Amino acid sequence: MAKSKSVETPLMQQHNAIKARYPDAVLLFRVGDFYETFNDDAIIASKVLGIVLTKRANGSASQQDLAGFPHHSLDTYLHKLVKAGYRVAVCDQLEDPKMAKGIVKRGVTEMVTPGVAVNDKILENASNNFLAAVHFGKELTGVAFLDISTGEFFVAQGNLEYVDKLLQSFKPAEVIFARPQQKHFKEQFGSKFYTYTLEEWIFTTNYAEETLLKQFETHSLKGFGVDGLQDAIIAAGACLHYLRDTEHPHLQHITNIQRIEQDDFLWMDRFTIRNLELLGSSVENGHTLLKTLDxxxxxxxxxxxxxxxxxxxxxxxxxxxxxxxxxxxxxxxxxxxxxxxxxxxxxxxxxxxxxxxxxxxxxxxxxxxxxxxxxxxxxxxxxxxxxxxxxxxxxxxxxxxxxxxxxxxxxxxxxxxxxxxxxxxxxxxIHTELDNLRTIAHSGKEYLLRIQQTESDATGIPSLKVAFNNVFGYYLEVTNAHKSKVPENWIRKQTLANAERYITPELKEYEEKIVGAEEKILALEIQLFDExxxxxxxxxxxxxxxxxxxxxxxxxxxxxxxxxxxKYRRPNVTEGYHLDIREGRHPVIERGLPPGESYVANDIVLDKEEQQIIILTGPNMSGKSALLRQTALITLMAHMGSFVPASAAEIGLTDKIFTRVGASDNLSGGESTFMVEMNETASIINNITPRSLVILDEIGRGTSTYDGISIAWSIVEYLHDMTPHKPKTLFATHYHELNELENKHGRIKNYHITNKESGNKVIFLRKLAPGGSRHSFGIHVARMAGMPPQLLQRANEVLSHLEQKHIDAPLEKHVKEMAGPTQKVQLSIFDAHSDTFKEIRDMLNDVDINRLTPVEALLKLNEIKNLL
Structure with missing residues (x-):
């Protein structure tokens, strides 16, 4: 016997037809006073919104998942779905159910995605909610940023690094691009953005220009200064297409499009924006420059x-x-x-x-x-x-x-x-008819009292009452003692134990006026508001x-x-190349100090003639990184047009700020700490200009000590001798051997952060002073971090032993030998002149520092000691 085929209800037929047009969105389907979700959408809604998942029959032989919420809670639940990264199609009833013949007409009235949101609960007051579009052209890449909630519209084009920087700066809530470019986008910009792909035909010049001209009602784009930026125009056209495709046809507030010209702004790559903690902090709920200045x-x-x-x-x-x-x-x-x-x-x-x-x-x-x-x-x-x-x-x-x-x-x-x-x-x-209707609707009590008094006088019924119920509207109520006085033209509607209820033609006429007036009042108010x-x-x-x-x-x-x-002071921004900051302070750290504690201010001078590069050494936790960052932040604030945290500052116009501060593994990309560090440093070396400010912190620490010193040494020499740009550079390091560079190169100067030793404790004075430092006080920092006393005691024993054996003597000897004339070839600092030294070097090269435990490190040191 054949299985009976299930038959969908008319409601589900309508739902499925609409869902088929929005397959990748959660469909909120209005049914009466509720928004319902079905099947896969219901499972998502139940999980994200925390609402009950139920089942209901669909036709004769099937069941489906169902989850819903009251229509007045739409804003709250919509916010949660979009923040969870879902596209949401809001399907409303397009006609009054009372007037509908058959099933109520329904349709999607709004599509909300992370980048297309105007709901106040979804948006953040202090941040734009940009939709970005990226178009990969033949030579350049175009990018557009559009915030539908404000009408702001920006476009730019350039190389991939520039577009990446803009994406990091604008932090769009959603990025769209052509479907065939999905793999390419991920390779170039990673997977940190919420993305959506569109058909390739949308990303064409003719379609984009036609879309933009229609939006702005102009004959050309020359007036906006974007004419000729073909890749940027294509990206902008895709943004507008996407808005209309998501049921947003009314875009009269998007009246302008602005060009972001790379040469107009100080360049900071995405590493710098992250390292300087301008918008986000590496610490949860940590302070950023934006929070500090805003x-x-x-x-x-x-x-x-x-x-x-x-x-x-x-x-x-x-x-x-x-x-x-x-x-x-x-x-x-x-x-x-x-x-x-x-x-x-x-x-x-x-x-x-x-x-x-x-x-x-x-x-x-x-x-x-x-x-x-x-x-x-x-x-x-x-x-x-x-x-x-x-x-x-x-x-x-x-x-x-x-x-x-x-x-x-x-x-x-x-x-x-x-x-x-x-x-x-x-x-x-404001409106005569509206006033008249309001008089009828709102002066009803007085009118009813007048009818009551008139009828009471005419009939001689002193206890006559006018009242209302939902069954037959307004009525007159007469007690049984007076029902013989009721006129013949009154119509009896209800008999009670002690009274009778009647209606009259006058009451019915007034009731119709009141009911009609309320409907007309609302219609007129809506009409006048729309006007x-x-x-x-x-x-x-x-x-x-x-x-x-x-x-x-x-x-x-x-x-x-x-x-x-x-107490910020006005900076003097000049056309020169000089950087001279007097009593500079870190604007973020300064605000976070405990009450009564003042920030230790420092002077920094950099120029292209005498002090181009500062090698900065000093103990761990002494404030080297803070000094580096504050120099960059003060330069940045001056270029924003802000006063700066210093007693005085002369700042030569800067076109790029580069920072290499800290590092973390890029596990998803298969890159180690050292690889990330080298990628970022290479980006700096390949993009510096004469007006660049370069901040380098602990370059080379992600590999073996000798490799690290070799790389750090070579980088400093390259910035000094091997590039004509001579960028202003601050280089913080634990490699005290780099202090020898001052003796070899005229524009390299050594500075250190001062400290004071008291017994077995070290006090960080946080003051900058000329000359290099020879100590890092790592064991002191380990003690402050809470390392066990036995471990610290053993570390001191090992350190004392190594110092007595002068294990670093061969290295110092080689470093001093390097203080001769500059060589034009790649320098090899650690050529081995003894078999023992070569054996130690080979042993250290084989060590993977990223995987080395503290115990293994001590064993390795003991092995080296035995060799010596």
């Missing part, structure tokens, strides 16, 4: 400050403009206070205005937008009086849009509800410009606040 009071100011940090300026005029305004705000404290007060009441104007074309703005947010425009007017008036050219220019560009501002304030009640469907949004006196949103559309670009200008003011006020509060 005292902005608006979300758009916080987002702009982040961009200023990863894209510092290289134009002295622009740098000085920011410094001038910061200095003006420091001097004019009343102006700073007043502008700041206005900014604090602005809210996120940039994201508010972007909600208008997306149809996501609610009545309360429209009123917030109006209040923000009032603050724009206040700031405009303040800046007009400053007499400062930069601030005056900003004030002239601010546009409070008085016409639409007045209309909002006239039409919307002062404290409107969030949902327009709740009613009570539009003020009285207001339509009237706001032409002002979007002006309001966006207001938001950008106010963000700029917010950042500059943040700079001024930091300078006042933490």
């Amino acid at each position: 005292t902005t009071v608006t979300p758009m100011g916080a987002r702009l400050l982040k961009r200023w940090m990863v894209l510092p300026l290289r134009d002295i005029k622009q740098i000085n403009e920011r410094l001038d305004v910061t200095e003006h705000f420091i001097k004019e404290t009343d102006l700073s206070r007043d502008v700041l007060q206005h900014l604090k009441q602005t809210g996120d104007l940039e994201r508010l205005v972007s909600k208008i074309p997306l149809r996501k703005i609610n009545p309360r947010e429209v009123m917030m937008l109006a209040k923000a425009l009032q603050q724009v007017e206040g700031i405009k008036q303040l800046l007009a009086k400053t007499g400062h050219p930069y601030l005056t220019a900003i004030g002239e560009k601010l546009n409070p849009c008085p016409g639409i501002l007045c209309r909002i304030l006239e039409q919307i009640v002062e404290t409107p509800p969030i949902l327009v469907s709740k009613g009570g949004v539009i003020q009285n006196g 207001l949103l339509l009237a706001l559309q032409p002002h979007i670009q002006a309001i966006q410009q207001n938001a950008q200008l106010m963000a700029r003011l917010d950042c500059l006020l943040s700079f001024a606040n930091n300078a006042i509060q933490y």
Whole structure:
């Protein structure tokens, strides 16, 4: 006998048809007051959202998984799904179920992905939510960044390293590229991004240009300065295509596209951004430079400050403009206070205005937008009086849009509800019909009392009552003692034990008026609100410009606040190559010091003539790395246009900052600590320029001691003699043998971080002084870390024995011999002149330091001792 074939219900037929169009998204399917998920989507929803997974029948012979949640909880659950990395298709009912004939029409009204989100619960106030597109061209790679929540749109093109740097800086929530390029993308940029692939035909010049011209309603892209950037244009077109493909057709707030030109900004590769901890810390919840400097009071100011940090300026005029305004705000404290007060009441104007074309703005947010425009007017008036050219220019560009501002304030009640469907949004006196309907609907109590009194007088029934129920609406209630007085035209509807209930033609007519009035009131309010949103559309670009200008003011006020509060000083940024920092401090470490403890400031001087390279030695934990980083951070802050943590600073214009600080294994890429270190160092050597600042910390420590010293020595000599660029360099090392380089090369100087020994303890003074150091105090640091006393005692015994035997004498002898004329060939510091030394060298070369345990290390030292 044939098996009976299961038959899908009409609802599941509709669901499956919609799901087939969005196979790679979790489909939230609206059914009544719930969003339901089915089958695989239900399993995902249950796991991510923590909701119950159930089963239900589907037709005659099958069951399916089911998980759902109330429709009013959409924002909360949507946020969780997207943050978990899922694409979500929101499927709503497109008609009133009461009016539907058959199954209710449904359709996807919004597709939300990590890079395409406008929901406030998904977005972070202080960070952009960029969608990025990457196009691999024949010679160059194009990249675009678009934030649908703010309307910001950036494009750039260049080599793979440049695009990688931009991806690290902008940190997009999602990256899209052509499907055939999936393997290539992963090879070049790794798997740290959430990615999505599109059809290859989308990444074509003609389609991209047509898409962009249609969006901006122009005949060419020349006015945006991106004409000719074919690879970047293709990436930008893919972004817009993706937005429309994810059910976002209303993009009127995307009105501009900006070019990121590599030569306009100080270059920092992704290693430097990580090493300097600009945006993220290696320690969980650790402090970053961004957290330290960010005292902005608006979300758009916080987002702009982040961009200023990863894209510092290289134009002295622009740098000085920011410094001038910061200095003006420091001097004019009343102006700073007043502008700041206005900014604090602005809210996120940039994201508010972007909600208008997306149809996501609610009545309360429209009123917030109006209040923000009032603050724009206040700031405009303040800046007009400053007499400062930069601030005056900003004030002239601010546009409070008085016409639409007045209309909002006239039409919307002062404290409107969030949902327009709740009613009570539009003020009285705006629309005559609306006022009349409200009179009917809201003066019902008085009208009913009047009917009650009239009928009571006419019939002589003193206890007559008017009431309402859901069965037959308004009615008159008469006690049994007076039912003989009831007029014939009253219609009896209900008999109770002690009374009778009646309706009259007048009551029914009034009831129809009330019910009809409430529906008409809501329809009229929605209509008037929609008309207001339509009237706001032409002002979007002006309001966006207001938001950008106010963000700029917010950042500059943040700079001024930091300078006042933490005694930062104005840097002198010059066209020269000199770096001279007096009493410099690390801005992040300084803020984290315990109360009462002050940061030990240090001077740093680097130039191309006398002191190009500083070899920095000193004990572990003495502050070498902090000194290196603070030099880079002070240079970076100066190029942002910020005052710096120093008593004075002369900073020659810098085009690139490179750092090689710390290392970790790249296990997924099969690379050891040393390989990662060499890759990063090679990137520096191959990209330096005369205006570069190079920060190197502990180069060569990932391999054997002799190999490490050889490499470190050669790198320093290369930067000094073998490249014409002569980059300013700070080189921290534990290899004290490198101190010999000062005797050999004129522009290399030795410095050390001072310390003081007291008994068997060492005190770190953290002060920079000329000359090299010969001690690392590793055992002291091990004691501070809590190593067992027996282990420390044994380590001291081994150290004492080695020092007595002068095991390093052959090495010192060779190093001193190297202090002759510079050789043009690769230097070999450790040519063996004795069989014993050769045997020791071979033994050390065979040691894998990354796998060596402390016990094995002691055994190896003992073996060497026996050889000697």
